[in-house]
Amino acid sequence: MKGFNVVITPKIAAHEGTLSFFEKGKEIAFDIKRIYYIYDLPLGCRRGFHAHKELQQVLFCPWGRVDVILKDGKEQETIILDSPEKILVLEAGLWREFLSQKEGSILCVGASDIYKEDDYIRDYTQYIQWVNHEKNTI
Numbered sequence: 726m727k728g729f730n731v732v733i734t735p736k737i738a739a740h741e742g743t744l745s746f747f748e749k750g751k752e753i754a755f756d757i758k759r760i761y762y763i764y765d766l767p768l769g770c771r772r773g774f775h776a777h778k779e780l781q782q783v784l785f786c787p788w789g790r791v792d793v794i795l796k797d798g799k800e801q802e803t804i805i806l807d808s809p810e811k812i813l814v815l816e817a818g819l820w821r822e823f824l825s826q827k828e829g830s831i832l833c834v835g836a837s838d839i840y841k842e843d844d845y846i847r848d849y850t851q852y853i854q855w856v857n858h859e860k861n862t863i
């Protein structure tokens with residue numbers, strides 16, 4: 726399935742802890758205009774259930790484990806975010822669902838734009854219509 730990339734960040738490990746990072750032009754291709762994070766995720770809770778028409782995002786889980794289920798209308802893939810060094814770079818247009826696999830997991834997101842509700846598709850039937858008819862016209 727196209728539209729996503731899992732990258733292991735560069736990291737600097739020391740006895741005092743490990744530092745990871747990613748940069749525009751290297752691991753990601755876009756400017757980050759917004760950062761948000763979802764935390765206190767209960768075990769087994771599901772979120773997401775939407776696609777973005779234009780927003781690009783980078784997702785990572787600095788603590789815990791979050792499974793990201795991606796759908797493009799034809800195929801499905803599950804990306805397991807279970808390490809701070811692993812980032813998921815998402816192009817626009819994929820349906821995503823999040824499943825917390827550990828109590829208290831944290832999901833961090835860097836986004837290419839500010840919050841715009843009209844960039845969301847929150848209904849899966851509408852998503853399928855959009856994928857089949859409109860996606861490539863934007």
Ligand code: TYD
Binds near residue numbers: 775
């Ligand atoms: P949403 O993106 O639907 O979260 P999830 O897919 O993880 O369930 O956002 C949840 C609510 O928070 C929704 O009412 C929109 C609001 N929100 C903002 O106001 N600003 C933001 O940057 C984000 C990501 C969400």
